[in-house]
Amino acid sequence: MNHLGDAHLRTWALRLMALLAADTRDQLAWLGERELETADVVEEAELLCRVSEGLVERGVIEPGDLRQLRLIGRRFGEIDAACRVGLWADALTSDPAWDDIRPLAREFLARTLGDWRQPLPRPVRRYTDDR
Template identity: 65%
Template sequence: MNDFGDAHLRMWTLHLTALLAAGAQDQLAWLGNREWDTGSVVEELELLCRVSEELTERGYFEPENQRHLQTLGRCLAEIDTARRAGLWNDALTTDPVWSDIRTHARQFLLTTLGDWHQPLPRHFPSHTGPH
């Protein structure tokens, strides 16, 4: 990939991770009336973890940053098919794995940017979008 594409993917990773790091109430407020399918969100986040590995190889993230995303990826892998059913809006407050994911996302942002408190991304169209 070219530098522009890699830089865009790095920003995409940081924006999604900022959303994951936010508190549940902030995440729900960000979602608003949109209802996202948990399975689609998990697939998107698993893609984020795979892409970040390649970005690390090309120097866009440090190996220490990548370790936090790998841990986050392992949490995602633990979400079985039954827990991927339903809406992410509900899972954010009922499935304890999302609390673990918040912790790992915060650690990633802390080591990458020096502070996990980041602005939430602007709303973006997504194939995970409205259910």
């Protein structure tokens, strides 16, 4: 890892994994009143998994972490298109895929950082035209 872009990618990957690894109640609390679409979460995670080989090549993540990201990517790929529709808060409580993804993300974080329990990322504020 040798430039700011790589540091940003590592931070992005770790924050996303922290969110995916969190207990359901913590994920729901993080969401609060936000209406985050399930498809957006899935697409973000799939993107990370797709670029993971390049991240390993550049030293952003360790080669041993690639296997775990491939497992996570495979599980996301199995999520039915119908289950990608709607709010993530609803999917977290109704789709068992999230219960399968959680331990995979935890293993990734435990391997990478020594403990899967990480602070959740600060939620991004919704853009409004109000000034």
